[in-house]
Amino acid sequence: MKIVLWSVVLVAFVFTSEAQVIQWRGPNRDGKFPETGLLKEWPEAGPDLILETEGIGKGWSSPILADNMIYTTGMIDTLDYLTAMDLQGNVKWQVSYGRSWNQSFPDTRCTPVVDGDKIYVQSGTGRVACIQRETGKEVWAVNVDTKFHGEYHLWGNSETPLIVDDLVICSPGGHETSIIALNKFTGETAWETKSVGGPRAYASATIYEYRNFRYILAVTGTHLLAIKPEKGEVAWNYKYYNPDLWDREGLIWTNTPVFNDDEIFLTMGYDYFAVMLKMDSTGTSVSEKFIDHTLDNHHHGVILHDGHLYGSNWYDNRRGRWVCMVWDTGEIKYVDDWDTKGALVMADEMLYAYNERGNVGLVKPTPNGFEVVSQFRITKGAGPHWAHPFISDGKLLMRHGDVLLVFDIKGN
Numbered sequence: 485m486k487i488v489l490w491s492v493v494l495v496a497f498v499f500t501s502e503a504q505v506i507q508w509r510g511p512n513r514d515g516k517f518p519e520t521g522l523l524k525e526w527p528e529a530g531p532d533l534i535l536e537t538e539g540i541g542k543g544w545s546s547p548i549l550a551d552n553m554i555y556t557t558g559m560i561d562t563l564d565y566l567t568a569m570d571l572q573g574n575v576k577w578q579v580s581y582g583r584s585w586n587q588s589f590p591d592t593r594c595t596p597v598v599d600g601d602k603i604y605v606q607s608g609t610g611r612v613a614c615i616q617r618e619t620g621k622e623v624w625a626v627n628v629d630t631k632f633h634g635e636y637h638l639w640g641n642s643e644t645p646l647i648v649d650d651l652v653i654c655s656p657g658g659h660e661t662s663i664i665a666l667n668k669f670t671g672e673t674a675w676e677t678k679s680v681g682g683p684r685a686y687a688s689a690t691i692y693e694y695r696n697f698r699y700i701l702a703v704t705g706t707h708l709l710a711i712k713p714e715k716g717e718v719a720w721n722y723k724y725y726n727p728d729l730w731d732r733e734g735l736i737w738t739n740t741p742v743f744n745d746d747e748i749f750l751t752m753g754y755d756y757f758a759v760m761l762k763m764d765s766t767g768t769s770v771s772e773k774f775i776d777h778t779l780d781n782h783h784h785g786v787i788l789h790d791g792h793l794y795g796s797n798w799y800d801n802r803r804g805r806w807v808c809m810v811w812d813t814g815e816i817k818y819v820d821d822w823d824t825k826g827a828l829v830m831a832d833e834m835l836y837a838y839n840e841r842g843n844v845g846l847v848k849p850t851p852n853g854f855e856v857v858s859q860f861r862i863t864k865g866a867g868p869h870w871a872h873p874f875i876s877d878g879k880l881l882m883r884h885g886d887v888l889l890v891f892d893i894k895g896n
Contacts, residue, residue, distance in 0.1 A: 490832065491570060492758075504563040505597060505598065505599050505647050506548055506549075506550045506597070506599075506876075507548065507595065507647075508546050508548070508595035508597070508644045508688065508874075509546070509547075509596045509740070509785060509872060510829070510875075511782065512690070512691070513646075513688065513691075513740050514565075514690075514692045514740075514787070514788070515785050515786070515787045515828060515830055515872075516829070516830045516831070517828045517829065517830065517831040517874075517876065518831075519831040519832050519875050519876065519877075519878065520832050521832065521878070521894060521895050522831060522832040522834070522878065522893050522894060522895055523846075523894070523895045524834065524846075524857070524895070525846070525857055525858050525892050526846055526858035526859075526860065526893075527664065527684055527858075529860060529891045530858075530859075530860025530861075530891065531891040531892055532878065532891060532892040533737075533861075533890070533891055534571070534879070534890050534891065534892050535571060535572070535573055535888070535889065535890035536573075536864065536887070536888070536890075537569070537887070537888050538571040538865075538886045538887045538888070539563075539567075539886065540557075540558040540866065540883070540886060540887075540888050541557070541558020541559045541564075541565050541567070541592060542557050542558055542559045542560075542591040542592065542881075542886055543556075543557055543558040543559055543591045543592030543593065543871070543883070543885070543888060544591055544592070544593050544596045544867075544868065544870035544871045545557045545558075545592050545593050545594055545595040545596075545873055545881050545883075546871055546872045546873070546874045546881070546883070547869060547871075547881045547882075547888055548595060548596055548598065548599045548874050548876070548881070549874065549875075549876040549877060549879060549881055551658050552570065552571055552573065552877075553568055553569070553570060553576070554567075554568070554569050554570070554881065554890070555567070555568055555596040555598060555603060555890070556596065556883065556888060557592045557594055557595065557596060557605060557655055558591075558592050559584040559590060559591050559592045559608075560580075562579065562583060562584055562586065563581050563582070563583060563584060563678055564581055564583070564584050564592050564594070564605070564607045564608060565578055565579065565580050565581070565582040565592075566579055566580075566581055566596060566603065566605055566615060566620070567852065568617075568620060569749060569854035570739030570773040571601065571698050571890065574731075575586040576620075576758050577618070577619065577896065579615065579621075579622070580621040581605050581611065581613040581615065581622070582607025582608070582609060582610075582611030582613065582625070582626070582627075583607055583608065583609045583611070584607065584609070585608030585609060585639065585641060586608075586609070587638075587639075587640065588638055589639050589640075590608060590640070590641055591867065591885075592608065593608065593642035593643075593644075593686075594606045594607070594608075594641075594642070594645075594877055595643050595644045596645065597644060597645055597646075597647055598617065598623065599668070600617075600645050601614075601617045601618065602614050602616065602617060602623065602647045602668070603615045603617050603740070604647065604652055604668070605645070606628075606641065606643055606644070606645050606654065607641070608640050608641050608642075609627070609629060609640065610627050610628050610629050610630065610634060610641050610654075610656065611625055611626070611627045611628075611639060612625065612626050612631025612645060612652060612654055612666065613625040614652075614668065614669075615672065618746065621685050623671075623730075624670060624671035625671065626666060626671045626810075628654045628656050628664060628666075628852050629641065629656050629684075630659050631673075632656045632658065632660055632664055632676065633635060633656075633658050633659070633660045634656030634657050634658045634683075634684060635656075635657050635658035635659070635682075635684065636683055636684055637683045637684060637685075637686075637705055639686065640684075641684060642686035642738065643655055643684070643686070643687075643688050643689075645688075646687040646689040646690065646691070646700065646702075647689060648665075648691060648700060648713045649713060650667060650668050650669065651665040651666065651667065651668060651713060652665065652666040652667075652668045652671075653689050653700055653702065653713075654666070655684060655685065655689060655702050655704060656684065656702065657677050657679075657682055657683045657684040657685070657704040657794040658679065658683065658684075659681070659724050659813075659868055660676075660678050660679060661676040661677055661683075662677050662678070662680050662681075662702075662704050662707070662709060663676070663677045663689070663700070663702045663704075663709060663711060663716070664676040664677070664716075665713070665716060665749040669697065671835060673717055673728060674716070674723040675716030676805075677709065677711060677716050677718050678715060678718065680704060680706070680707040680709065680718075680721050680723075681704070681706055681707070682704035682706030682707055682725070683704065683705040683707040684704065684705060685703045685704055685705045685737040685738070686736070686737060686738040686783070687737055687738050687739055687740050687741075688702045688740050688743060689701060689702035689703070689740070689855070690740050692710065692741075692743050692748070694743070694745055694746055696765070697711065697714075697719075697763075697767040699711055699712060699713075699719055699767075700712075700713050701740075701741045701743070701748070703724075703737060703741070704858065705725060706723055706724065706725040707722065707723050707724065707725075707762075708717035708721060708722045708724055708741060708748075708750060709719045709721045710763075710767075710770075715841055718767055719767055720763075720767075720768055720770055720802055722761060722770050723892075724737070724750055724752075724753075724759065725737065725756075729756070729757075729806070730756065733871075736753050736754055736782065736783060737752040738752070738753075738782070738783035739751050739781055739783070739784075739785055739786065740785070741788055742788055742793070743813065744788055744811060746763040746765075747760055747761065747762050747763070747811075747838050748760070748761045748762075748763070748770065749761075749786070749788075749793065749811075751776075751779055751780055751795075752780065752781070752784060753780045753781055753782035753783065753797075753798040754780065754798055755777075755780055755798065756780055757775045757776065757777055757780070757882070758775070758776040758777075758778075758779050758780055758781075759772055759775055759776070760772070760773040760774050760811075760814060761773065762777070774813070774814040776809065776814050776816075777816075778797060778807055778809070778816050779795055779807045779809050779816075779859060780797050780798050781791060781795045781796060781797060781798070781872065782797075782798045782804065782805055782825055784796055784825060784826055784827040784828060784868075784870075784872070785827060785828055785829070785872060786828065787812060787828055787829070787830050787835065787849075789820070789849045789850070791810065791811050791812065792808050792809065792810060792811060792817065792849070792851050793807075793808070793809040793811055794806075794807070794828060794835060794849060795807060795809075796807055796824075796825035796826055796828065796837075796839075797819070797823060797825065799825075801846075801881065802824065802840070803824050803825070804824055804825025804826075805819050805820060805822075805825070806818075806819070806820045806821070806822050806825075806837070806854040807819050807820075808851045808854075809832065810851075817851035817852075818851065818852070818853050818854065820853055821854075822837070822839060822854055823840075823841045823843055823844075824839050824840050824841055824846065825839065825840060826838050826839030826840050826843075826869065827839075827870070827871070827872040827873060829872060829874075829875065830849070830873045833849070834846055834847065834848065834849070834857075835848070835849050836873050836875065836880065837856075838862075838869060838871075838872070838873050838882065839869065840868060840869050840870070841869065842862040842863065842869045842884070843859055843860070843861050843862075843863050844859060844860055844861070844862060844882065845857075845858070845859040846859070846893040847856040862882060862884050864884060864887045864889065865883070865884025865885040865886060866884070866885045866886070866887075867884070867885040867886035869884055871883045871884065875893070876884070878892065878893060878894030879891065879892060879893065879894075880893045
C-alpha cells in the first residue's frame, strides 16, 4: 500500500511540475509570485548578488527561472535571441527566433514562456516560435503578423504569447482578425476571431476565471475582448481607446488587465483615464463601474492586494508617482514620490519595485503610504530600466539591457 501511495504522489508531482507554465509576471500574469520565506529586509548594499553576466542581448523582457535554468531574450544585431544558461552563467545554448522590431525602440520585449519541455517566444516582427527546452532546436514557427495581416503601431510587437490548454494565443490586430490561436504542438491555426479594428497593442493576454466563466482577456490597440478558448467565440468586447480623447502620437496600452470576481481594471498611462469594468451575470457584456484619472500606469503593471491596487502613474515620460487605490470604490489612498515610476511585482506579502532610475525597493503593501523598507541601485547595463523583476526559488532576477543579475533573497 505504501509503495502504491508513493507512486501516486510521485506521478502527481511529475504531472504538476510538467504542467506548470512559467511565465512573465508570475503563474497568473498578475505580478504575484508564490514564493515564501523571503527576506523582509535587505542589507544596506542590497541582497547578495549570486550572478552577474552579459551577452544576452538588449531588451526589456524579463528573465525567467525554471529548474535552475535561466531563459531570457535579447536583441543581438538585428535578431531576437533566446538564451538558456545555468545559475553559474554558463550558456547552454543561444538561438535566434526571428527579426527584431526595426524601427523606434527595437529592443526585445517578449518574455519566454516555459511549458513542459517547450519554450514559446514571439519576435518583434511577429514570428512565434516553439523551441525545445533541452536543445534550443526549433519545433515550429509561424509569423502571425504576416499570415494574419496584422497592423502595427509605433513600437511594433511587445507581446508575450499566452498558453491556454493546447493553444498559443497571439494578438496581431488589424482588419482581418484581432486575436488568433495556434496549436501549441504543431503551430497550425486553431481559430481566429473576427476583427474589432485597431492595431496591435503592447499588452499580453491573460486567463480570466469567475464562477462558470473562463475567458481569454486579450487586447488590440482599441478594444478589450473576452474570448471563449474552445472555439474563439467573442463573449463580449469593450472599446477602451477613443482617439477623440487622445492628443498624443503614441498609443501606450501595455498593461495586462487586472481582475477580481466580475470586475476588470484597465489602465494605460499618458493621462488617459483608467476604468473599472463590471461584467453582467450572463457573462455577455460589461459596463463602466467608475473612471479614474490618477492611476494611469505607463508600462509597469499594477498589483491587487487586500482590496487595494498598487502601482505607479504617469506624469511625463521621465516622471511618475506611486499610487494606492481602493479596488471597490476607486478612492485614492495615497500618491507618493519615490524617484519616479517603475515596475512592481509581489511575493511573500511584500512589493518589489524597480523604478526607471534603477532603484530596487522592498515595499510594505499598506494603504497608509509607499513605505520602502530597503533599497539598492542597479548600476550595470545600459538603456531604460523597463524590465519587470522575476522571483523564483528564493532568487530575484533582474535585467538591465544586456546585463543579467540574480540576487539571493531567501530568508534565514
